[in-house]
Amino acid sequence: MGRKARNKQAPPTPLPGSDLDKSKKSKGKKKAPSTANPAKAVKATSLPTPGKARKPRVKAVDRVDDDSDAEEALQQGDWSDEEDEVPVKNAKKQPKEKKGKKAKAAADSDDDLDNGPAKELVFTDSEDEADINGGKESLPAGLHDFDLDEAPEEDDDEDDEVLGDEFPEFDVEDDEFMEEDDEADSAFASDEEDADGDAAMAEGDDEDDDEDGAIQTNLEDDLEESYTLPAVDGIEEEHEHGVSLRDVEQRMRWLVGVCSGKDDKTSIGVPGKSRSDHLVQLEHDIATYFGYNHFLVNKLMRLFTADEALAFFESNESPRPVTIRANTLRTRRRDLAQALINRGANLEPIGKWSKVGLQVFESPVPIGATPEYLAGHYMLQAASSFLPVIALAPQPGERVLDMASAPGGKTTYISALLQNTGVVFANDSNKARTKSLTANVHRMGCKNVVVCNYDAREFPRVMGGFDRVLLDAPCSGTGVISKDASVKVNKSERDFQLLAHLQKQLILCALDSVNANSATGGYVVYSTCSVTVDENESVVDYALRKRPHCKLVSTGLEFGVEGFTSFEGKHFNPTVNLTRRYYPHKHNMDGFFVAKFKVGKRGKKATEAEEEEEVTGDIVPEGQEEPKKAVFDAAEDDAIIKEGKRVHLLKTKGIKIAKDKSAAPAKAAPSSSGQIKTAKSKKVTEKRRQK
Numbered sequence: 001m002g003r004k005a006r007n008k009q010a011p012p013t014p015l016p017g018s019d020l021d022k023s024k025k026s027k028g029k030k031k032a033p034s035t036a037n038p039a040k041a042v043k044a045t046s047l048p049t050p051g052k053a054r055k056p057r058v059k060a061v062d063r064v065d066d067d068s069d070a071e072e073a074l075q076q077g078d079w080s081d082e083e084d085e086v087p088v089k090n091a092k093k094q095p096k097e098k099k100g101k102k103a104k105a106a107a108d109s110d111d112d113l114d115n116g117p118a119k120e121l122v123f124t125d126s127e128d129e130a131d132i133n134g135g136k137e138s139l140p141a142g143l144h145d146f147d148l149d150e151a152p153e154e155d156d157d158e159d160d161e162v163l164g165d166e167f168p169e170f171d172v173e174d175d176e177f178m179e180e181d182d183e184a185d186s187a188f189a190s191d192e193e194d195a196d197g198d199a200a201m202a203e204g205d206d207e208d209d210d211e212d213g214a215i216q217t218n219l220e221d222d223l224e225e226s227y228t229l230p231a232v233d234g235i236e237e238e239h240e241h242g243v244s245l246r247d248v249e250q251r252m253r254w255l256v257g258v259c260s261g262k263d264d265k266t267s268i269g270v271p272g273k274s275r276s277d278h279l280v281q282l283e284h285d286i287a288t289y290f291g292y293n294h295f296l297v298n299k300l301m302r303l304f305t306a307d308e309a310l311a312f313f314e315s316n317e318s319p320r321p322v323t324i325r326a327n328t329l330r331t332r333r334r335d336l337a338q339a340l341i342n343r344g345a346n347l348e349p350i351g352k353w354s355k356v357g358l359q360v361f362e363s364p365v366p367i368g369a370t371p372e373y374l375a376g377h378y379m380l381q382a383a384s385s386f387l388p389v390i391a392l393a394p395q396p397g398e399r400v401l402d403m404a405s406a407p408g409g410k411t412t413y414i415s416a417l418l419q420n421t422g423v424v425f426a427n428d429s430n431k432a433r434t435k436s437l438t439a440n441v442h443r444m445g446c447k448n449v450v451v452c453n454y455d456a457r458e459f460p461r462v463m464g465g466f467d468r469v470l471l472d473a474p475c476s477g478t479g480v481i482s483k484d485a486s487v488k489v490n491k492s493e494r495d496f497q498l499l500a501h502l503q504k505q506l507i508l509c510a511l512d513s514v515n516a517n518s519a520t521g522g523y524v525v526y527s528t529c530s531v532t533v534d535e536n537e538s539v540v541d542y543a544l545r546k547r548p549h550c551k552l553v554s555t556g557l558e559f560g561v562e563g564f565t566s567f568e569g570k571h572f573n574p575t576v577n578l579t580r581r582y583y584p585h586k587h588n589m590d591g592f593f594v595a596k597f598k599v600g601k602r603g604k605k606a607t608e609a610e611e612e613e614e615v616t617g618d619i620v621p622e623g624q625e626e627p628k629k630a631v632f633d634a635a636e637d638d639a640i641i642k643e644g645k646r647v648h649l650l651k652t653k654g655i656k657i658a659k660d661k662s663a664a665p666a667k668a669a670p671s672s673s674g675q676i677k678t679a680k681s682k683k684v685t686e687k688r689r690q691k
């Protein structure tokens with residue numbers, strides 16, 4: 001197996017264990033260079049890089065954001081997938097294992113189709129709390145930029161027909177995939193030759209070659225005797241003498257075995273070292289091998305067991321499948337499939353859980369520039385992005401608020417589920433992004449959408465009394481690292497604190513914008529494309545505490561992992577288990593989180609808790625509760641943010657500020673991060689302090 005095969009997207013089942021096996025089997029064949037420069041080594045050994053794994057088969061003109069909606073049955077709770085009516089011969093159904101390969105696209109290649117629009121994770125690391133409380137554009141720019149031209153006018157007859165969702169049968173032609181594998185293998189083989197060539201340039205290459213056998217022996221027999229833990233014992237040694245990424249990788253996989261304790265042979269580890277010593281080294285090796293900052297590796301590793309963590313990081317190295325959502329305002333999924341198949345595309349339904357999703361394995365034409373795309377017959381949308389809308393389950397005739405909606409993947413899905421009835425207020429605080437939102441709304445033929453441009457924290461003062469609210473919150477993007485590798489290095493503890501703070505503010509506004517007396521609704525869906533607990537369960541738990549009249553309900557989603565009910569000593573409301581998590585290595589889709597709230601009537605307790613809140617003077621439709629102004633109780637986060645700011649100044653500028661005793665204790669710095677630098681100067685001027 002070639003090196004690149006390691007990056008192969010896993011089928012939607014957990015990977016743990018399999019990589020270790022694969023790795024062992026391929027060890028003897030691979031030759032990696034030794035280099036003192038890890039960056040160089042990355043190149044030389046083709047370190048898995050998103051998008052580099054395979055030449056993409058599917059091309060798109062636009063970089064489309066994956067944040068999208070998914071279609072579900074128009075009826076709430078109807079998950080059945082109707083029988084396909086028209087057999088379509090052109091489509092080649094692929095065995096599951098091979099889908100990942102086929103769909104692989106080079107994420108960082110300009111003319112490749114992205115699973116979604118390039119995520120613009122521009123988080124302003126403002127040092128000022130005012131930014132988060134008042135600055136409109138100091139927030140993370142969010143995901144998915146669509147860069148679309150104005151779409152053609154919608155068809156006149158679009159709402160004449162009740163659109164079905166049948167899908168044609170496909171022929172299975174495995175042989176073709178076998179051929180493809182062969183091709184791939186030879187490509188891998190030549191990569192290996194390259195690697196050998198590179199290795200030959202490196203010092204001590206001959207020795208490396210000679211030692212291959214020894215390495216093999218080490219892996220199989222006495223691994224624990226072969227490895228040291230330089231991150232624990234003195235990292236300088238590796239820095240001085242250089243380290244080959246292959247060595248790092250081998251140690252990393254071995255450490256996973258040690259830390260998981262699943263294999264008697266490898267579980268022993270380095271004599272005299274504790275499990276946490278091994279974990280420190282593992283964290284360090286993952287950061288080196290996959291190119292993350294230590295802080296983020298530490299943060300993400302806490303979510304998983306060691307073997308699952310490795311699977312997660314590996315899955316971030318390959319793009320997710322290319323998926324599209326048929327726009328039922330314009331077409332039927334089977335008609336769309338037929339049209340794309342006629343253009344030579346190879347696709348199939350996304351899964352039984354969606355009646356409108358299609359997975360595109362390959363296409364000779366750019367999938368973001370077909371006539372069908374331009375005519376609004378589909379949206380390029382990541383599978384995960386379907387989920388919040390499915391959970392929201394808007395009903396025809398309802399008033400829906402999409403609080404952070406650009407570029408409109410979910411908005412246009414909501415509009416379709418409403419069958420162009422009712423109204424969707426599609427809001428986004430970023431004016432520039434509302435342009436692509438508007439373009440998509442036009443292209444998709446959504447007549448029931450009103451685009452607005454407020455900071456969502458102004459709701460419900462601007463408008464309230466909605467039947468349903470979607471808050472697809474701005475987030476760190478730790479679930480979409482395969483699309484935006486910059487997340488690996490550009491996030492700090494402070495970013496997570498500021499984001500969580502904003503998300504808590506936004507979720508209260510979302511809950512307060514709902515009409516508890518809605519005859520058909522009264523729901524809020526909160527989602528992020530992040531996997532961190534700070535941005536997900538903590539936010540939901542906070543909302544439950546601050547709004548006791550609201551409760552979590554089932555998302556209605558068929559799959560997904562339960563949200564954490566406790567995490568690192570923190571205990572959340574037990575109903576947080578109703579939330580759902582999605583992971584790239586488990587579900588073969590972007591990391592995602594979905595929670596659904598039912599907003600009840602304010603009881604005495606809730607009213608007392610909010611009685612000091614200012615009542616807005618908005619006109620409220622008859623029979624609806626007057627919306628409250630959402631007052632954010634910032635005390636909880638203030639202490640954390642203050643402390644975060646103190647640590648941030650110390651780390652980035654060397655400025656020492658006395659710890660505020662009233663502030664919450666900062667989280668322990670990651671043990672292996674080496675992030676905290678010593679203060680450069682103890683003398684701090686008043687000016688700098690203010691800064």
Ligand SMILES: C[S@@+](CC[C@H](N)C(=O)[O-])C[C@H]1O[C@@H](n2cnc3c(N)ncnc32)[C@H](O)[C@@H]1O
Binds near residue numbers: 069139142405408474
């Ligand atoms: C995850 S993206 C939304 C993606 C969108 N729901 C979709 O499906 O296409 C988050 C969005 O939140 C917006 N945003 C950030 N802060 C906001 C705020 N305070 N109020 C409203 N929108 C905000 C960003 O501009 C960004 O477009």
